[in-house]
Every structure is written in structure tokens, then in C-alpha cells.
Amino acid sequence: MCGIVALIGSREAGPQLLEGLRQLEYRGYDSAGIATVDPDGLHCLKAEGKLVNLIARFEAEGAPGHCGIGHTRWATHGKPEERNAHPHLDGSGQLAVVQNGIIENHRPLREGLQAEGVRFLSDTDTEVIPHLVARRLAHQETLGAKPSPALLLQAVREVLPGLHGAYALAVVWSRVPGALVVARRQAPLLIGLGEGEFLCASDTPALAGFTRTILPMEDGEVALLTPLGIELYNASGERVQRTPSLLTGTEHMADKRSFRHFMLKEIHEQPETAALWVARHLPEDALVALPLDESVYAGVENIQILACGTSRHASQVGAHLLEQLAGVPTNVFYASEFRYAPPPLRPHTLTIGVTQSGETADTLAALAMERERSQGLADPAFAPRLLGITNRPESSLGRLVPHVLDIGAGIEVGVAATKTFLGQLLAFYGLALAFAERRQGQPGVPDLASLRRLSSQLRGLPAVLRELVEDHDARCAELAHLFAETRDVIFLGRGINYPIAMEGALKLKEISYIHAEGYPAGEMKHGPIALLDSRVPVVSIAVPGMVFDKVLSNAQEAKARDAQLVGVAPACPDSELFDLLLPLPPVEELLSPLLTVIPMQLLSYHIAAHRGLDVDQPRNLAKSVTVE
Numbered sequence: 358m359c360g361i362v363a364l365i366g367s368r369e370a371g372p373q374l375l376e377g378l379r380q381l382e383y384r385g386y387d388s389a390g391i392a393t394v395d396p397d398g399l400h401c402l403k404a405e406g407k408l409v410n411l412i413a414r415f416e417a418e419g420a421p422g423h424c425g426i427g428h429t430r431w432a433t434h435g436k437p438e439e440r441n442a443h444p445h446l447d448g449s450g451q452l453a454v455v456q457n458g459i460i461e462n463h464r465p466l467r468e469g470l471q472a473e474g475v476r477f478l479s480d481t482d483t484e485v486i487p488h489l490v491a492r493r494l495a496h497q498e499t500l501g502a503k504p505s506p507a508l509l510l511q512a513v514r515e516v517l518p519g520l521h522g523a524y525a526l527a528v529v530w531s532r533v534p535g536a537l538v539v540a541r542r543q544a545p546l547l548i549g550l551g552e553g554e555f556l557c558a559s560d561t562p563a564l565a566g567f568t569r570t571i572l573p574m575e576d577g578e579v580a581l582l583t584p585l586g587i588e589l590y591n592a593s594g595e596r597v598q599r600t601p602s603l604l605t606g607t608e609h610m611a612d613k614r615s616f617r618h619f620m621l622k623e624i625h626e627q628p629e630t631a632a633l634w635v636a637r638h639l640p641e642d643a644l645v646a647l648p649l650d651e652s653v654y655a656g657v658e659n660i661q662i663l664a665c666g667t668s669r670h671a672s673q674v675g676a677h678l679l680e681q682l683a684g685v686p687t688n689v690f691y692a693s694e695f696r697y698a699p700p701p702l703r704p705h706t707l708t709i710g711v712t713q714s715g716e717t718a719d720t721l722a723a724l725a726m727e728r729e730r731s732q733g734l735a736d737p738a739f740a741p742r743l744l745g746i747t748n749r750p751e752s753s754l755g756r757l758v759p760h761v762l763d764i765g766a767g768i769e770v771g772v773a774a775t776k777t778f779l780g781q782l783l784a785f786y787g788l789a790l791a792f793a794e795r796r797q798g799q800p801g802v803p804d805l806a807s808l809r810r811l812s813s814q815l816r817g818l819p820a821v822l823r824e825l826v827e828d829h830d831a832r833c834a835e836l837a838h839l840f841a842e843t844r845d846v847i848f849l850g851r852g853i854n855y856p857i858a859m860e861g862a863l864k865l866k867e868i869s870y871i872h873a874e875g876y877p878a879g880e881m882k883h884g885p886i887a888l889l890d891s892r893v894p895v896v897s898i899a900v901p902g903m904v905f906d907k908v909l910s911n912a913q914e915a916k917a918r919d920a921q922l923v924g925v926a927p928a929c930p931d932s933e934l935f936d937l938l939l940p941l942p943p944v945e946e947l948l949s950p951l952l953t954v955i956p957m958q959l960l961s962y963h964i965a966a967h968r969g970l971d972v973d974q975p976r977n978l979a980k981s982v983t984v985e
């Protein structure tokens with residue numbers, strides 16, 4: 358949550374900071390601000406609401422200086438108002454701080470500062486930091502220290518151990534306009550190295566237009582940036598040198614092309630996501646080829662998957678595949694719950710963290726806890742075995758786990774995850790095939806011939822998806838007006854399509870603000886059926902296979918209560934029961950989630966767009982949730 362940028366160099370910082378914030382706006386967009394420093398002092402501008410409001414202020418008032426910091430906010434502590442927008446200043450107005458994360462002990466720190474007479478201007482947790490740093494600076498000055506980059510660095514380093522929680526932060530001080538101090542603990546921060554200038558940001562899109570040479574900061578590191586170079590210190594306070602890496606490809610740039618919204622563009626990119634996946638991992642001469650070490654598979658007896666939101670829905674489909682195709686008992690946990698009620702450790706367990714951003718605090722914390730829980734045990738059967746599935750292998754997840762499966766979907770800007778969901782599904786198909794290949798002969802594992810048939814059907818997926826996306830885009834656009842007054846929608850699915858019903862409901866909720874429930878179709882009659890009447894549409898996913906007749910019966914039960922039935926099903930005599938049909942091409946049940954999710958995404962998109970809502974930046978949300 359929240360995006361931070363910081364720049365020091367030879368050109369005006371303001372425009373570059375604003376451009377960086379534009380690229381990070383997906384991380385939060387309820388207010389924004391920048392602070393620059395020049396020999397005249399500190400210039401701070403803030404605005405409530407979207408970044409355009411801050412840009413308007415900058416154009417009217419300016420903020421000179423070659424060094425500065427910026428922030429785009431997703432509120433945690435304090436309402437989304439201008440006074441709570443970052444940067445936050447010390448009492449003298451000379452020192453400014455932006456922060457992404459949560460300072461968990463901000464309350465006692467604030468009380469201590471207030472007791473010393475410090476006046477707070479915001480309700481944020483962050484505001485304690487500039488006051489604490491200013492206090493350290495003042496103390497050093499009473500001992501004779503002169504303002505210098507080293508003094509600023511020292512003051513920040515003295516304050517950091519007293520901050521509890523996760524943070525990435527940047528600090529400027531108008532008394533040393535040629536210095537910038539940045540630090541991170543459990544929140545992302547990367548330094549971009551330009552020619553005689555450095556840009557620091559929460560994520561690569563803010564850096565990609567500036568430089569391709571990046572230095573991701575490690576947990577606990579602090580850096581002093583001046584126009585002359587970088588001084589980097591590790592968590593133990595030792596000076597470290599590291600070789601920067603190169604950003605490759607164009608996937609780090611956010612570009613809407615001719616689409617009205619990023620979300621629509623990203624839905625349309627799914628055939629390409631699938632084509633890339635197939636080209637990389639489903640070669641003609643192999644069942645599947647994943648770039649994973651054999652140690653990921655060897656001797657695994659159980660799998661547990663930790664994820665949140667849409668990634669959790671992909672994981673539920675994954676669990677179905679790992680159990681039904683590969684015969685490995687698999688459990689999926691809400692990462693946010695796992696930490697506080699973990700199941701007893703089991704031997705030979707593979708733990709998979711699934712997060713498209715690789716920065717979801719709940720998922721990272723659950724994985725870290727699982728690693729620590731098993732690390733201390735003498736029995737090697739309990740040795741931690743961690744795999745990450747992500748769209749951002751360079752993220753914090755990539756640094757936390759030893760094995761990573763990159764879904765390679767390219768940057769996703771829309772807050773509602775679409776192509777990364779498809780990428781996660783494909784990763785699970787690949788993983789289940791890879792396990793099944795290695796577990797031939799074990800109970801419940803299909804033979805190689807059946808697996809090859811699945812693999813070859815997957816190779817045909819991109820073409821099927823291309824047609825499906827085009828067709829349903831047009832259909833859903835036409836249907837959207839029918840939901841103009843809708844307040845509640847129920848999504849039903851069974852078996853492998855139950856998670857897709859959940860995903861359909863989540864997509865609709867987050868971008869259209871319509872209340873929606875995803876339910877296992879057979880559970881309707883145990884309670885939720887009481888909600889149904891002619892004003893509550895029911896979207897029913899019915900794919901020929903094991904549960905087809907059951908789902909149709911459940912749909913009939915809804916129709917008998919006057920519900921408007923929307924079917925996501927093949928056009929066939931059975932589907933005549935639906936009032937509206939979003940037709941599916943023939944598909945094997947086991948592969949169907951890769952198709953059934955498309956109408957879910959497009960229906961939600963067009964309903965929200967028809968209502969004139971901000972599809973890419975829905976209220977109260979952010980793309981990566983870096984707070985617990």
C-alpha cells in the first residue's frame with residue numbers, strides 16, 4: 358500500500374517525482390504529496406484525492422529543487438484528508454518524511470513526543486518519524502555536529518531501531534539539500550541508478566522510464582544517496598557493496614494502449630499470457646517443463662498454499678488439480694489467518710506462497726513464519742521447503758523463498774487482478790502435471806497418456822481464449838445495462854468451478870460496489886436461498902462433467918424462487934433454462950476454469966464501466982497490500 362519515490366540529481370525533481378507517482382498510483386490513490394529541497398528551504402505540496410489534484414497544485418505553485426520525495430497514499434492511520442497526506446514534516450518544517458508501511462508502536466512514540474511538547478498535525482503513524490529524526494539531529498547539533506549528509510544518515514539510523522512494524526521510507530532535510538536517506542524493513546524499496554542521479558521507488562514502473570539499472574534494497578538496509586553516489590548499509594550497520602541488476606523488456610512500463618481501462622486491456626491480453634506460458638512451459642516434446650529444482654518435488658507428501666484475495670481463488674483451483682491430478686493432499690489457507698492459527702507441522706510439506714505482486718504483507722509474513730517454525734527442528738523431514746508463484750520474481754517474495762515460479766504475465770495495473778489470475782491458474786496446471794508425472798503409479802494419478810492429452814489441450818488454449826474474450830466482450834457490453842439497478846448478485850459453481858464463482862463475486866464487488874456472494878451451488882439450499890427474489894440475479898457456472906446435472910438442478914431451485922438466471926455454460930438444450938446465456942465452447946471440466954473466468958471478468962468490467970465507475974482504481978483498494 359502506498360507508493361513512495363525519491364530523487365536526487367542534477368535536474369528538477371518535481372516533474373520526475375510526479376511521473377514516478379503516476380506509475381505508482383495503483384498502490385494507493387486517496388491523496389498524494391511531494392517535498393523538494395533547495396538552498397531556500399523545503400517546499401511541500403499535498404492534495405487530497407487523485408494525483409491530478411497534486412499535479413494541478415504543482416503547476417500552479419511549483420516546488421523547486423534537485424532533491425525530493427513523493428508519496429501516493431492508501432489510508433491506514435487517519436482519514437484520506439490533506440492533513441494526513443505525506444510528506445510529514447518536523448516542527449521546524451525543515452525535515453520531511455514519506456513512508457509506506459505501518460509503524461506499529463506509533464502510539465507510545467507519539468505520546469512520548471507530545472509529553473515533550475511536540476505538536477502533531479496529522480493522525481498518521483508516520484508523523485512520529487520526522488519528529489524523532491529532528492530530535493536526534495538537534496541533539497547531535499548541541500554536541501557540536503554540523504549539518505551534513507552523514508549527520509542526516511546517522512540521525513535516521515539512530516531512530517530506525519525504535520520503530521516497530523514494516524516500513525519503506527525516504528527523508529530529506531533542507532539544511533543539506535544534496536542528501537537523501539532511504540530505508541526499508543519488510544516493505545519494498547528499489548534504487549534506480551541514472552547518470553549522476555538516483556531515483557528510489559516502491560516498484561519498478563516508477564524506475565523503468567528513468568533507468569534500467571536497479572539495486573533492490575534488502576530487508577533492514579539503509580542508504581545515503583547524494584549526487585556523487587550511494588552509501589549502503591545492511592541491517593547490522595555494515596557498509597555493503599552490491600552489483601545492480603538490469604530491468605529487461607517492456608513489461609515494466611504501464612501503457613493502456615487504445616483501451617478505455619487498464620482492466621479491459623489486461624483481460625484482452627490473456628490469450629497472450631497463455632501463449633507465452635505455453636511457449637515457455639509446454640514444449641511439444643515434453644509433458645511440461647518448469648524451471649524448478651527437483652528438490653521442490655522430491656518426497657513431497659503434503660502441500661499447503663498461502664494466499665489472499667484473487668490469488669487465493671487461483672490457489673483453490675490449484676489445490677483441486679494437485680489432489681485430483683497428482684494425488685497430493687493440499688490445503689489452501691488465507692495467509693492473513695494462517696499466522697495466527699497455523700496447523701500442526703507435518704513432515705515432507707511443500708509450502709507455496711501465491712501472490713501476483715510478491716509484496717502482499719499477509720502472504721509474506723505467513724511464509725516467513727512457516728520458514729521459522731520448521732527451521733528450528735532437528736528432523737530433516739520438517740526442513741522448510743518454500744515455493745513462490747508470482748508475476749514479480751524480483752519482489753520481496755522472490756527474495757524470501759528459494760524457489761520461484763514466474764507466471765510472466767507482464768505488468769498488471771488494474772487493481773482487479775485478471776491476467777495474473779489466469780497466469781496463476783496456468784502455473785498450477787503446470788505444477789500439477791509436473792507432480793503427476795513424478796508420481797506415476799500412485800493411487801488416483803492419471804496415466805501418462807491422459808496427462809499428455811491434457812497438456813496438448815492446454816497448448817490449444819490461446820486460440821480458444823482469443824475467440825472467447827472477443828465474443829464475451831461484445832456480449833457483456835450489451836448486457837451491462839440490465840444490471841443498472843442491481844444491488845445483490847449470487848454466483849454459483851461446484852467442484853473446480855466453485856473458486857471461479859468466488860472470483861466472479863470478488864471481481865463484481867471490488868469494481869462495481871455491488872454486493873455479491875460466491876457460493877458452492879449445493880450449499881444454496883442451506884441458507885442463502887432465502888435471499889432470492891426477482892431482483893437478485895444468480896450467475897451459475899455449469900460445465901458438462903461430474904457436477905453438471907447437479908449444478909443445473911441448483912439453478913432450477915433458484916429459478917423457482919424467481920431469480921434471474923445467468924448461465925455460464927455451453928449452448929445446449931439444458932442451457933435453455935437460463936434467462937441469459939454466456940456461452941462456453943466445448944471444454945473438459947478439469948480445464949474449464951481457464952475459460953469460465955473470462956465471462957466473470959468481462960461481466961464485472963462492463964457492469965462497472967456502464968455505471969461510470971473508476972474501474973482501474975476502485976475506492977478503498979490498492980493493487981498491492983503491503984500492510985497487515
Ligand code: M6R
Nearest residue numbers: 666667668712713714717773774
Ligand atoms: O498481489 P497479491 O496477489 O498477493 O494480492 C492479493 C489480493 O490483494 C488481490 O488478489 C486482490 O484481492 C485483488 N484486488 C483482486 O482483484
